[in-house]
Amino acid sequence: MTAEQLFQQIQLKRSFLCVGLDTDINLIPKIVLEHEFPVYEFNRQIIDATADFAIAYKPNLAFYEMLGAAGWISLEMTVNYIREHYPNIFIIADAKRGDIGNTSKMYASTFFEKINFDAITLSPYMGIDSVSPFLEYRNKWAIILALTSNNGSADFQQTITDNGVHLFEDVMIKSKAWGNENNLMYVVGATKAEMLTKIREIVPNHFLLIPGVGAQGGSLADVAKYGMNKKCGLIVNSSRAIIYADCTNDFAKVARLKAHEVQNDMSALLKQFVKS
Amino acid sequence: MTAEQLFQQIQLKRSFLCVGLDTDINLIPKIVLEHEFPVYEFNRQIIDATADFAIAYKPNLAFYEMLGAAGWISLEMTVNYIREHYPNIFIIADAKRGDIGNTSKMYASTFFEKINFDAITLSPYMGIDSVSPFLEYRNKWAIILALTSNNGSADFQQTITDNGVHLFEDVMIKSKAWGNENNLMYVVGATKAEMLTKIREIVPNHFLLIPGVGAQGGSLADVAKYGMNKKCGLIVNSSRAIIYADCTNDFAKVARLKAHEVQNDMSALLKQFVKS
Numbered sequence: 172m173t174a175e176q177l178f179q180q181i182q183l184k185r186s187f188l189c190v191g192l193d194t195d196i197n198l199i200p201k202i203v204l205e206h207e208f209p210v211y212e213f214n215r216q217i218i219d220a221t222a223d224f225a226i227a228y229k230p231n232l233a234f235y236e237m238l239g240a241a242g243w244i245s246l247e248m249t250v251n252y253i254r255e256h257y258p259n260i261f262i263i264a265d266a267k268r269g270d271i272g273n274t275s276k277m278y279a280s281t282f283f284e285k286i287n288f289d290a291i292t293l294s295p296y297m298g299i300d301s302v303s304p305f306l307e308y309r310n311k312w313a314i315i316l317a318l319t320s321n322n323g324s325a326d327f328q329q330t331i332t333d334n335g336v337h338l339f340e341d342v343m344i345k346s347k348a349w350g351n352e353n354n355l356m357y358v359v360g361a362t363k364a365e366m367l368t369k370i371r372e373i374v375p376n377h378f379l380l381i382p383g384v385g386a387q388g389g390s391l392a393d394v395a396k397y398g399m400n401k402k403c404g405l406i407v408n409s410s411r412a413i414i415y416a417d418c419t420n421d422f423a424k425v426a427r428l429k430a431h432e433v434q435n436d437m438s439a440l441l442k443q444f445v446k447s
Numbered sequence: 448m449t450a451e452q453l454f455q456q457i458q459l460k461r462s463f464l465c466v467g468l469d470t471d472i473n474l475i476p477k478i479v480l481e482h483e484f485p486v487y488e489f490n491r492q493i494i495d496a497t498a499d500f501a502i503a504y505k506p507n508l509a510f511y512e513m514l515g516a517a518g519w520i521s522l523e524m525t526v527n528y529i530r531e532h533y534p535n536i537f538i539i540a541d542a543k544r545g546d547i548g549n550t551s552k553m554y555a556s557t558f559f560e561k562i563n564f565d566a567i568t569l570s571p572y573m574g575i576d577s578v579s580p581f582l583e584y585r586n587k588w589a590i591i592l593a594l595t596s597n598n599g600s601a602d603f604q605q606t607i608t609d610n611g612v613h614l615f616e617d618v619m620i621k622s623k624a625w626g627n628e629n630n631l632m633y634v635v636g637a638t639k640a641e642m643l644t645k646i647r648e649i650v651p652n653h654f655l656l657i658p659g660v661g662a663q664g665g666s667l668a669d670v671a672k673y674g675m676n677k678k679c680g681l682i683v684n685s686s687r688a689i690i691y692a693d694c695t696n697d698f699a700k701v702a703r704l705k706a707h708e709v710q711n712d713m714s715a716l717l718k719q720f721v722k723s
Contacts, residue, residue: 240516298599323574331609
């Protein structure tokens with residue numbers, strides 16, 4: 172998917188919502204547990220309930236790997252289900268990978284060819300050759316961790332480097348030269364919304380993936396105010412606040428309501444900040 | 448496994464060799480491909496051939512994930528095989544994970560409980576809460592990326608931070624306070640052996656995991672000269688130079704010879720630098 176196609180979907184649905192499929196086998200309703208692949212079944216029902224209001228889904232690999240082979244199968248089934256029923260939806264592997272060149276090449280093949288993800292999150296710590304194999308795929312995306320929403324982001328991301336900027340800024344300054352606005356995005360935590368102004372000076376046109384809205388406490392209005400560009404440029408993720416909004420047999424119905432609420436807010440913000 | 452137990456194994460085998468199980472389905476001999484789980488079968492034969500000379504094995508997750516569910520099963524079978532037949536061998540998941548606290552907790556459970564690894568490699572980019580869940584397990588280890596052996600290590604690891612040191616040094620200075628010498632190690636690339644002197648000033652007693660000897664070009668003698676401490680303090684990895692030394696039906700026999708050669712060199716270096 173290109174940046175232009177992503178923007179088209181955002182305009183069509185009046186939404187820049189990504190639903191995080193952090194599907195924890197210990198938190199899903201009992202009725203789903205009867206299915207042979209309960210994590211997939213939960214995802215399928217969540218996807219059908221929320222696809223009208225979401226432009227992206229983001230499974231976090233940790234939740235699938237904890238189930239071993241069955242988790243991996245559930246992950247593949249989930250991606251295939253979205254591809255088949257909602258071909259215009261953007262699918263992100265929240266994997267935070269990063270390794271030496273030949274190993275990153277292997278991860279790229281796994282997540283872009285074996286499984287048909289559109290994008291994968293990556294840690295920048297190992298530098299250019301850990302990212303570049305992902306940039307060789309047409310219409311696929313590397314989403315590099317810049318400023319994350321957790322407390323630990325203060326440890327290294329916010330130190331000042333010899334370029335006179337924070338490390339997370341240095342990451343964006345250097346890495347934006349490795350790719351372009353059609354294959355690179357950045358993760359920026361919503362809890363640091365005011366920092367989006369500085370970030371937009373470095374990457375005015377790149378898409379940003381924003382976790383941390385909802386359960387992690389960031390404000391959607393602030394994110395839009397400081398981070399939106401003329402083609403929206405934002406994908407805002409919500410996981411727990413949508414998929415676990417209800418833990419009874421009504422989980423999908425309530426997830427739909429929650430996603431619709433968020434989409435309503437997003438529609439207003441798009442109207443305010445983005446010319447259609 | 449404790450640091451003391453690891454040192455005992457090093458003394459017993461006169462070796463600090465880790466064999467990297469970067470088992471690529473496209474590179475393994477045809478005869479093995481007939482097995483239901485060829486990657487596991489290749490690993491089993493390599494392990495039986497080299498266990499006399501190695502104190503650790505390190506599967507790299509990328510090579511298993513590329514096979515999906517079958518790869519995950521091969522990984523679990525490999526770890527279980529080592530546990531059953533060579534209970535004193537240290538097993539490292541080369542996974543380079545790192546995520547927010549609740550997600551890292553899930554990865555820790557997967558790699559330390561579901562699969563019985565002794566250690567896992569981690570990226571430090573997301574800071575303390577991405578690492579600390581791994582440190583809560585008794586006799587398990589977090590191995591943090593400090594200075595890697597690839598070209599991209601120059602991009603961020605070697606920038607100078609506001610603490611007046613390289614980022615990779617800052618990573619060690621800060622993170623060593625998160626754990627101790629019995630649950631934290633660091634990855635340091637062998638291609639930067641002279642930097643081990645500075646690294647030993649920061650972490651004199653921690654174990655270091657050294658990739659990049661062999662196919663990646665580092666010198667074992669230099670690594671020992673600059674990096675060894677009085678309890679060895681080194682685990683040196685070799686992957687391709689051992690497991691792909693021969694690609695015929697003799698692969699295991701030749702892998703054994705190669706591992707024995709490395710162990711011979713290591714034995715001499717232990718004699719030179721470590722009092723027994």
